[in-house]
Amino acid sequence: MNPPGLDLDALGAWLADAVPGAGSALTAELIAGGKSNLTFVVSDGASTWIVRRPPLGHVLATAHDMGREYRVMSALQPTAVPVPRTYAFCADKDVVGAEFYVMERCAGVPYRRAAELAALGEERTRAISTTLVDTLAVLHAVDPAAVGLGDFGRPEGFLGRQVARWRKQLEASYTRDLPAADELHRRLGASVPAESAVGIVHGDYRLDNLLVDGADRATAVLDWEMATLGDPLTDLALMLTYHRLGGAVGEAVADASEAPGFLSEDEIVARYAAGSDRDLSGFGWYLGLAAYKLAAILEGIHFRYLAGQTVGPGFDRIGDVIHPLLDAGLTALKEN
Structure with missing residues (x-):
């Protein structure tokens, strides 16, 4: 069949x-x-x-x-x-x-739920979350030109285009008014920062897109559908936005970061900074963009759910996730 x-x-x-x-x-x-x-x-x-x-x-x-x-x-x-x-x-x-x-097909587990990590204990959870951050830093250290990806994207003006792109994505999935999205888009567009050094951007980096083996080592980074060249700090911000949201919206978003032993947000930023030479000042703007991007992605999934075009369980609450996510993005801009 x-x-x-x-x-x-x-x-x-x-x-x-x-x-x-x-x-x-x-x-x-x-x-x-x-x-x-x-x-x-x-x-x-x-x-x-x-x-x-x-x-x-x-x-x-x-x-x-x-x-x-x-x-x-x-x-x-x-x-x-x-x-x-x-x-x-x-x-x-x-x-x-x-x-x-x-x-x-690589061996390993894509941990998604806090309960899965809690069963491993705090020490292993800390090791897995550390692996998550270190693997991201390794990716961002790769020279795109050295691996034949020098033409993989247009890094100049990347952040401004991201704001415009996710606006377009949101409009393509329109089913309802989202005034918080309009306001977040306006504020992001009015305060685009200078970009950090060009690197390979995964585009959707999070723990359940990473396979981890029994020794808590990364065996594969998955789901490269949004990869490009640009400012890699967008990856770090999106990962943290998933973590901020996960504990508040039930099973619609992964909550692995809520497990005891998982690195805190401050520890994640510090760990990444230690393995990278990128300037993390003004990081609140990146968190705002991440919230806007994730809202656009989830609204597209909500659109397909309403049209009966999704496959598998877990889609019925996606639409409700958008509102706290947009609020989190507006709050992040104030932290900038």
């Missing part, structure tokens, strides 16, 4: 030709928890892979670029950044209805 968004006969015929040794008779399972690109575990009975494709239905043209996600992971293979091995990319939308790619 075909899972939503994946024609196994068509995929099997393509896979057998694209990946040496792969069979054409496939089984597949949608990985639960994905609220953006669809991620499947695919097997021919002998080998197992991960297949990624965009979500069904309403998709902003540049928001789910499989080619970019595949390219950045491929480029990072020889670096210290842990990424899955990439096998093949398909630009032919006729195969499964959208572009997709195939990558290694």
Whole structure:
């Protein structure tokens, strides 16, 4: 039986030709928890892979670029950044209805809930949260040009374009008035700071996009769909915004940072600063942008939920998350 968004006969015929040794008779399972690109575990009975494709239905043209996600992971293979091995990319939308790619299935756990970490104890939770921060600093230390990503984005004016881009994304998913979003957008646009040194920006960095093994080491950074070149401090701010929000909105947003032993916000910033030479003054603006970006992403998911186009559980409360998130963004700007 075909899972939503994946024609196994068509995929099997393509896979057998694209990946040496792969069979054409496939089984597949949608990985639960994905609220953006669809991620499947695919097997021919002998080998197992991960297949990624965009979500069904309403998709902003540049928001789910499989080619970019595949390219950045491929480029990072020889670096210290842990990424899955990439096998093949398909630009032919006729195969499964959208572009997709195939990558290694890496061992490790994407911790999401505080209860999962609490079961490990405070010492391991602290180690895992430290790994999260250190891995981000390692990514941001990579020279894009040295790994063939010098043309991966347009870093000049990156922050200003981010403000405009997420406004466009929000408008593309319009279902209701959000006056706090309008005000946050106005304030962000009026106070864009000078940018830190150019680096590779993951775009959605958080603990449940990081696989961690039993020794609390990072085995893979996942979900590179929004990766680009720009100001890496946006990654740190988005991660902290997820943490600020997670404990207040139930299961709609991961709450792993609430677990005993998890590094505090101040400890995270200090740990990152120790492993980076970036200037973190004026960081409140980045937190405001992160809140606005996350609100736009979640509003897009809410749009698809209302249209009956989401796959899997956990979407019914997404719309309620937007309001406290926007308020947090306005508060962050005052902290700047």
